[in-house]
Amino acid sequence: MxxxxxxxxxxxxxxxxxxxxxNMLYVFGLGEVAISLSGDPADESRVVHTVRAVGAVSRAxxxxxxxxVIGVRGPYGSxxxxxxxxxxxxxxxxxxxGLAPLRPVIYRVLAHREHYGRVAVLYxxxxxxxxxxxxxxxxxxxxxxxxxxxxxxxxxxxCGNVGVVPALLPRVPVDPDxxxxxxxxxxxxxxxxxxxxxxxxxxxxxxxxSMERNMKCAIGxxxxxxxxxxxxxxxxxxxxxxxxxxxxxxxxx
Amino acid sequence: MQGLERIVLGQxxxxxxxxxxxxxxxxxxxxxxxxxxxxxxxxxxxxxxxxLIRHGTVALELHSPGQQPIVVATLREGDILDGSWLVPPYxxxxxxxxxxxxxxxxxxxxxxxxKCEADHDLGYELMKRFAGAMGERLRATRLQVADVYGQRxx
Numbered sequence: 001m002x003x004x005x006x007x008x009x010x011x012x013x014x015x016x017x018x019x020x021x022x023n024m025l026y027v028f029g030l031g032e033v034a035i036s037l038s039g040d041p042a043d044e045s046r047v048v049h050t051v052r053a054v055g056a057v058s059r060a061x062x063x064x065x066x067x068x069v070i071g072v073r074g075p076y077g078s079x080x081x082x083x084x085x086x087x088x089x090x091x092x093x094x095x096x097x098g099l100a101p102l103r104p105v106i107y108r109v110l111a112h113r114e115h116y117g118r119v120a121v122l123y124x125x126x127x128x129x130x131x132x133x134x135x136x137x138x139x140x141x142x143x144x145x146x147x148x149x150x151x152x153x154x155x156x157x158x159c160g161n162v163g164v165v166p167a168l169l170p171r172v173p174v175d176p177d178x179x180x181x182x183x184x185x186x187x188x189x190x191x192x193x194x195x196x197x198x199x200x201x202x203x204x205x206x207x208x209x210s211m212e213r214n215m216k217c218a219i220g221x222x223x224x225x226x227x228x229x230x231x232x233x234x235x236x237x238x239x240x241x242x243x244x245x246x247x248x249x250x251x252x253x
Numbered sequence: 254m255q256g257l258e259r260i261v262l263g264q265x266x267x268x269x270x271x272x273x274x275x276x277x278x279x280x281x282x283x284x285x286x287x288x289x290x291x292x293x294x295x296x297x298x299x300x301x302x303x304x305l306i307r308h309g310t311v312a313l314e315l316h317s318p319g320q321q322p323i324v325v326a327t328l329r330e331g332d333i334l335d336g337s338w339l340v341p342p343y344x345x346x347x348x349x350x351x352x353x354x355x356x357x358x359x360x361x362x363x364x365x366x367x368k369c370e371a372d373h374d375l376g377y378e379l380m381k382r383f384a385g386a387m388g389e390r391l392r393a394t395r396l397q398v399a400d401v402y403g404q405r406x407x
Binding site: 163 | 393
């Protein structure tokens with residue numbers, strides 16, 4: 001993707017994080033943005049972020065070259081219940097760049113594959129050219145993970161699925177009492193996905209979503225990322241759905 | 254129960270349908286096979302048959318002169334193709350291409366329409382199923398049109 005870059009940073013010392021957490025990245029003289037960690041949580045020697053150029057700071061980050069220096073503070077925020085979900089089936093539903101904060105989950109699950117039941121990854125992108133981590137998706141297909149990729153639009157030479165990602169859910173074998181679902185993507189896509197999961201019988205306490213709000217301080221002080229009674233930076237970005245459901249569909253929030 | 258009737262009642266789309274309705278539908282039905290690349294139908298052709306996919310993947314395409322067709326959806330086992338056969342002018346509104354070997358249950362549209370007119374219970378049962386399937390598809394299409402992946406940052 002032209003406006004998306006994956007950045008591998010070398011930290012001065014070991015950097016540990018949990019899947020779902022984010023860092024504040026500071027481009028000196030320009031500003032700071034919250035970007036989720038998209039690398040392997042088991043690898044403490046690298047800090048990996050996938051960034052889309054949407055504003056001045058993120059655009060500058062996507063133009064970074066080898067040996068450039070960036071300020072990093074973090075990791076912050078809540079995390080996906082990956083360790084807590086051992087023994088369950090896992091359904092990961094990602095839309096667009098929402099695959100980035102879920103990639104650490106996939107790494108962690110694959111590293112401990114025997115501790116999980118069925119694992120399904122459903123990924124929706126705008127078009128074939130916008131598919132993230134294409135090579136890895138291909139590689140994961142060969143492992144014991146059910147990977148389905150779909151795009152919203154494609155030309156006739158695209159051999160994969162065309163359609164929206166929530167529409168894939170009726171085809172995934174789901175045992176609702178033993179499934180944990182982790183969902184990340186644009187809010188409309190998450191809303192549709194949560195509906196589709198609930199139609200399959202997955203209860204709200206087994207659905208986790210990652211919220212996105214404008215973050216400034218990242219430590220629960222400034223209030224920029226307030227979401228109902230919660231601060232996305234401190235109480236999120238990963239929320240158990242039943243805890244935020246009352247606020248999820250309030251338009252003003 | 255005849256083989257075709259069993260196939261009809263075994264389709265997810267017909268789940269819960271009474272055996273008398275199964276017999277009525279299968280009376281108009283046949284098994285059809287399409288090779289990879291073959292078109293099940295093309296836009297504006299008469300929708301003479303209602304298709305239900307039993308095996309394989311079908312790409313729904315919109316064509317545009319001088320350009321590659323745009324695939325708007327892929328349908329697979331258990332999906333119905335469209336409701337164009339049900340409402341006038343009974344014409345397909347897109348192209349449907351078999352992506353691989355495709356086996357479908359084909360139901361003669363005129364035969365089924367006549368049975369639905371004669372037996373409104375059957376007609377209502379089918380209409381409820383079509384309304385549900387079309388509603389799902391409309392909802393998915395709305396999400397598709399919303400183009401939600403344009404603004405996301407990670």
